[in-house]
Amino acid sequence: MNFSGKIDFRPKLLSALRHYSAKKFQADLTAGLVVGIVALPLAIAFGIASGVSPTTGLITAIIGGLLVSLFGGNSVQIGGPTGAFIVIVYGIIARFGLGGLAMATFMAGLILIIMGLFRLGTVIKFIPYPIVVGFTAGIALTIFSTQVNDFLGLGLTDLPSEFLPKWGVYLSNLGLTDPATLAVSAVSLLIITLTPKISKRLPGALAAIVIVTAGVAVLRGFLPGFAVTTIGDRFGEMRATMPEFHGFTFDMATINLLLPSAFTIAVLGAIESLLSATVADGVTGSHTNTNTELIGQGIANAVVPFFGGIPVTGAIARTMTNISNGGRTPVAGVIHAVTLLLIFIFAMPLISYVPMACLSAVLVVVAYNMSGWRTIAGLLKSPKSDVSVMAVTFLLTVIFDLTIAIEIGLLLAVVLFLRRVMENTQIRVYSEQLDVAEGTDLDYTHHEVLDVLPGVEVYEIDGPFFFGVATKFDELMRSTPGAKPKVRILRMRKVPFIDSTAMHNLEILIKSSQVEGISIVLSGVQPQVKETLVHAGIDKLIGAANICDHISKAVVMANSIASGEDADDEAPRMVPSF
Numbered sequence: 001m002n003f004s005g006k007i008d009f010r011p012k013l014l015s016a017l018r019h020y021s022a023k024k025f026q027a028d029l030t031a032g033l034v035v036g037i038v039a040l041p042l043a044i045a046f047g048i049a050s051g052v053s054p055t056t057g058l059i060t061a062i063i064g065g066l067l068v069s070l071f072g073g074n075s076v077q078i079g080g081p082t083g084a085f086i087v088i089v090y091g092i093i094a095r096f097g098l099g100g101l102a103m104a105t106f107m108a109g110l111i112l113i114i115m116g117l118f119r120l121g122t123v124i125k126f127i128p129y130p131i132v133v134g135f136t137a138g139i140a141l142t143i144f145s146t147q148v149n150d151f152l153g154l155g156l157t158d159l160p161s162e163f164l165p166k167w168g169v170y171l172s173n174l175g176l177t178d179p180a181t182l183a184v185s186a187v188s189l190l191i192i193t194l195t196p197k198i199s200k201r202l203p204g205a206l207a208a209i210v211i212v213t214a215g216v217a218v219l220r221g222f223l224p225g226f227a228v229t230t231i232g233d234r235f236g237e238m239r240a241t242m243p244e245f246h247g248f249t250f251d252m253a254t255i256n257l258l259l260p261s262a263f264t265i266a267v268l269g270a271i272e273s274l275l276s277a278t279v280a281d282g283v284t285g286s287h288t289n290t291n292t293e294l295i296g297q298g299i300a301n302a303v304v305p306f307f308g309g310i311p312v313t314g315a316i317a318r319t320m321t322n323i324s325n326g327g328r329t330p331v332a333g334v335i336h337a338v339t340l341l342l343i344f345i346f347a348m349p350l351i352s353y354v355p356m357a358c359l360s361a362v363l364v365v366v367a368y369n370m371s372g373w374r375t376i377a378g379l380l381k382s383p384k385s386d387v388s389v390m391a392v393t394f395l396l397t398v399i400f401d402l403t404i405a406i407e408i409g410l411l412l413a414v415v416l417f418l419r420r421v422m423e424n425t426q427i428r429v430y431s432e433q434l435d436v437a438e439g440t441d442l443d444y445t446h447h448e449v450l451d452v453l454p455g456v457e458v459y460e461i462d463g464p465f466f467f468g469v470a471t472k473f474d475e476l477m478r479s480t481p482g483a484k485p486k487v488r489i490l491r492m493r494k495v496p497f498i499d500s501t502a503m504h505n506l507e508i509l510i511k512s513s514q515v516e517g518i519s520i521v522l523s524g525v526q527p528q529v530k531e532t533l534v535h536a537g538i539d540k541l542i543g544a545a546n547i548c549d550h551i552s553k554a555v556v557m558a559n560s561i562a563s564g565e566d567a568d569d570e571a572p573r574m575v576p577s578f
Contacts, residue, residue, distance in 0.1 A: 008119055008291035012075045016329035024329060031327030032335025034201070035078055038321050039065070039336060040343060041205040042366070044231075044351060045359045046081040049146055050089035050310055052098070053235055054351055055344075056243045057081055060304055062340045064312030067300035069333025073121075073292030074277040076284060078318040078333050079300055083366045084272055085265070085311045087142045091401050092261050094161045100258060102305035103248050107255070107262035109302030112270060112294050121290025127271060128413040130382070130390035133375055135268075135405050137390075138397025140370035143363055145170075150360035153181025153229070163398050181357045184228050188212050188361035201325070205362045212358045231359075232352030240348045243308025264403040265301070265311050273297050273314030280319050284328065317369075385416040418466075425463030427476050450555045455486035455562040458555075462494045465529075467501030474505055485518060487558040491551055493524030503536050510541050519561050522547045523554035 039061050047057020061080035068079025092101045115121070145166055149156050154176045160166045188208040195204035219226045231238065277288040293314075300312040322332050379390055393409035430452065452458060461473065477488075490506075498506075510520050520542050525533065530547065533539060539547055548554040 007117055008121075008289065009116070009295050010073070010289055010292050011071050011296065011330075012073055012289070012292070013070055013330040013334075016075060016331065020329070020331070025331065027326035028329055028332040029335055031322050031325040031332040033339055034203075034325045035318055035322045035327070035332065035336040036339025036343070037206055038203040039078070039080055039315075039318055039340060041203075041209050041359070041362055042315075042318070043081055043340070044354070045205075045362045045366070046083060046086060047310070048231070048356075048359060049083075049086045049143065049363055050081070051093045052089070052310060053243065054231055054238060055241070055348075056308055056310060058340060058344050059243055059307055060309035060312060062337050062344060063307055063309060064300045064304050065333060065340070066337035067303055068273075068296055068312065068314065069330040069337065070296075071292075071299050072296030072314075072330065072333075073289030073294075074280060074314070075286050075329055076280050076319055076322050076327050076332065077273065077277055077288075077293070077314045077330075078322050078336060079273070079297070079312050080315050080318065081310055082272060082313055082315050083143055083363070083370055084136070084139050084268055085313070086146070087139050087397070088261065088264055088268065088402050089310050090146070091161065092258075096258065096261075098308075099249070100254075100261075101310065102245075102308075103254060104258045104261045104265060105301055105305045105309070105311050106248060107258060108265035108269065108311060109298045109300070109305075111262060111266035112298030112301060114298075115266070115270060116291045116294030116296075116298060119291050121274070121292075121294050127267075127410070128386075128389060128417075130379060130386045131393050131406070131409040131413055132271060132275070133372060133379055134390040134393030134409060135397045135402060137371050137373075137376060138394045138405060139402065140367040140372075141398055143370070144367040147360040147363045147367070150229070150356045151182070151185045151364060152176075153178030153185075153357065178228075180226060181228050181355075184212060184216060184355050184357040185361050187215075188355075188358040189364065192361060192365050203321075205365070208361065209354055209358055213354050216355050217353055229356045230352060231354045231356065234356060235352075238348045238351045240345045245306060245308055248305075260403050260407075264406055266298075267406055268402065269297055269301065269311060269313040270294055272316075276314035276316040276319050279316060280323060283320070283323050385420070389413050389416065421464060421466075422469055422472065425461070425465075425469045425472075427469075427473055428460045428462070429476070430458035430460070450552060451559075452555060453559045453562045455483075456489065456555070456558045457485040457487070458489040458491060458551075460491040460494070463496075465492070465495045465498040465502040467499060469502065471505070473502075474509070477509070484516065486562045487519045487521060488513060489521045489523055489551075489554050489558050491523045491554070492526070492529060493551070495526065495529055498529050498532055503532070503538070506538065507536070507541065510538070519558070520546065521554045521558050521561075523551045524549065 043057040043061035044054040045057070047054050047060070050057070065078060065080045068077060072079070089101060092104055096104070142163060145163060148154070148170050149159060152174075154170070154173055155178070156169065156173060156176070159169060191208040191211055192204035195202055195207045216228050216230070273293060274288070274290055277290070277293055280286070281288055297313060304310070304312055322336070376390070380387055389409060389412050392412055393405050396405035396408055459473070459477070461469070463469065513520050522533070522542070525547055533547070546557070548557065
């Protein structure tokens, strides 16, 4: 992570156009058309499931997808609305309305841009895998729960937004299941499942929508009593009109209220887009500029609210479809957006005839693919701490919401990580004799044993010296048996950094030891750690001569202090520094 230097913003489109050719355009054209067709039913379904109109879903895919391709840092990334945001968007609309959603999305875009400007593209990758698996599985289950009403044709209105109350309503109203709607859902599910076995290139969701919509239209004509709810029945006739813009309220009260939701959108968008980019890099052999990708995603999310859109991120399924159909430059993503725009302009009225049950089947499949149950099964074999993080994140996502899940999941992961680091950081105590080469590769080639006089104790810290280890070290010093020493050597050759708490504890140790007449000598201090010690004034507190670069010098000095001799009387032998 580097906060200095020039802004790391180099859109892949600029480099791709330098050596562009007719052959590349032909491949991008084919891929863009296919991805546009694949994205159509998903954009509509995600829009409806998020609590907005099908038009909003399409507009988001068009504008968001276009901006991600124009300004992103990955050559093949396809942006648009995704299933991961359904839960967040639905919850924000329920609490703050469409105006609140617009504001939160705009704020999330600014957060993503700032993350990219501060070169946090690599840091976001270090979010623990169990957290990603946990909230992804939780989102999948939540998406599934939102589709039960349309899948079964229960016809329920004013459903609770909370998971458990919602399922209580479902279970108490299963008798309202509509056989015709359930049949349409089942047929749609069957078509989506079987289509890939017939043709890998034909999108199952699109095939289901075309076939089932045509079938329902025919049945409605021949069977007057056949009633299955369509998009037109619920939202009215679909027209190629822009969604209404919802103004922003820029005041601190609104910003503070929406900031947690905006942060969740930004973090989830960053994770999903960079995960998609990483998968794409593995297939194409290219390299994503993660900081540019974050800025590109941020621009998309900052702009789409002005057109009534919802949050945008990189979509793994559409990105892989782009790659498998020959797309290799951002031009394919631009063509995908243009394809959706043409459909929006010329074919929007036809979308009114699509059955809601068919879209619910599409989302049920999306939820199943998101669940990653095989990954969960594999993760159950991991350490209990990882399983705990995954389980807590999953339950919080399902029972509460994704904002709480990410915040507490990250906090729990950090606590468990610090605990693991603290457990792995060892503190050894030596007296009488000390093997200089112990714990190094020189064990057998450089075997030197130093004699430590009575009254000298050597403590070696092996690992980061931070607040958790500082307490552990303090407790060990107090519990060490034997008479009070004259000198304490702190061997710090394996301490890569020291934090403020450890520094404070070290200062207290030095002062309390000096009161008791005990000298402190530091040994093997690494340059970056020494710089921190000097900056804190530790060198003045114990004397610069008491900070030695090698244990042999420290032992000679400590022995001389313990015996009451001058340290210069015993010059240390020259040995390799470590």
